[in-house]
Amino acid sequence: MVSLPGRDSLSDADDRTIASRAADGDIRAFELLMRRYGSLLRAYAARIVRPSDADDVVQETFVTAWQDLPDLANPASVRSWLITIVTRKSIDRLRAERHHDSIDDHDVADSAPGPEGAASAESLDEALSQALSTLPEDQRRCWVLREIAGYGYNQIADELDLPVSTVRGLLVRSRKTLVREMEAWR
Amino acid sequence: MNDETEDDLPTRLTRLLRNVDGVHTVYATKPLIPALASAVVEAVRNDPVGMHLVSVSEKAEGVTITACIGISTDEPAPIVCRRAHDALRSYFTDNSEAPPTSISVKIGRVG
């Protein structure tokens, strides 16, 4: 699609303005939202589903977002609203997988997603991002759902089909590892 | 009804519309949105070039064509829309076929 005049001025606008316009049916405003938050949502999804599934999850997230945007009460909070949707979609994907294939066919690339192995961290955030990649998948999922999505223990247990006690145990282990990494970086 | 001919015509008409001056996109006419979001993703992943973007339905009273297009801002929409319509109609008359009983062309986007 051609680059139209005015795109630049709109791309400088705040979330509220852009989300309002997207809700009004403006495809270019929606495109800006996709560009602004596509990587973030992809990173987030890749912490819950297999990274190879993250693209699909993010695309579904945006299709749903486009449909539901007119109902978003506070357009300024579009970022956290998108994270809510991508969390839902990621969990749906995990559930669908549990139903469809019982075979564990993770390939090597999937077991170490994210910036692990990249050049050494330049910030604490990055160091933790790398540490998160080294966590076993189930620990990582629980931690992201608890600390970033803000889910409760019961909700996580429910969504991941795990006993609450297991979720608690996974969270303890993930926190131990991440705290150690965090302290080591200082 | 032969599947192959039915499959071919919409694809040919889609290609034809893409070559009409001022038309930059041919959109799907069958609703994607009411379907699951995952179906849309599926449709996008499978190159939409192969999809039936232009709808052709054959009824007792004749053929009906439905298309939805995006056009550039260079010319007024009514002019490009008529041009697109005429191109679709000529496809039939040029091949000495009876013109469709109805040709619907909707502009979904300007610019």
Place this chain on the structure above:
Amino acid sequence: MNDNTPQPSNPSPLDDLDGHTVEELSDYLDRGREPRDPAIESSPAAQHALAALSRLRSIAPRVIDADATFFAPKNDNWISRILDQIGVQAHAGRDIPLPHDVHGANLSISEGAVRALVREAGDETDGLIVERTQLDGDVETPGAPVAIHVVVSTLEGAEPAQVTAHFERLVREAVARHTHLSVTRVTVRVHDTELSDEDADEAAE
């Protein structure tokens, strides 16, 4: 317990918990340290661990932002392809007829496309951003009176009256060029007059 995770020998504030557990301390933190637990509050080791857990929690949202740079999509074809298909259909609205003197011809422009023209007129107007658009009236009947309502924000430093007058003229021109609607009225309501560059920067963070 930690079989899958490499165990570097870095000391951690969670190594010595003075008889408490990580789970207990996390729950205590979750409750906002209420009700006050003297056993925890009086233990330096537990305090140390609580501080670390609390710091981890405050960093958590930033971790995904740090991730995002590593997960930047390889290409953005998928964006335009999704847009191509969803955008046009989802908010197409009503069909606005375009006349054509050929039997069986049924030409139209979607309401969504016309509203997009209104928004783009705003993009061509300096100092203003269109937020909402609406076509009021029986747009499906040729010749019926139609009003266009628009909600805009003007940017800091712009003179709202001047900007909206210019915008209104562009709207009328664009709609007259691409449709046969008989537009009787264009109303422009200003929602925010002080949209600043800082607001935009904040959003981009």
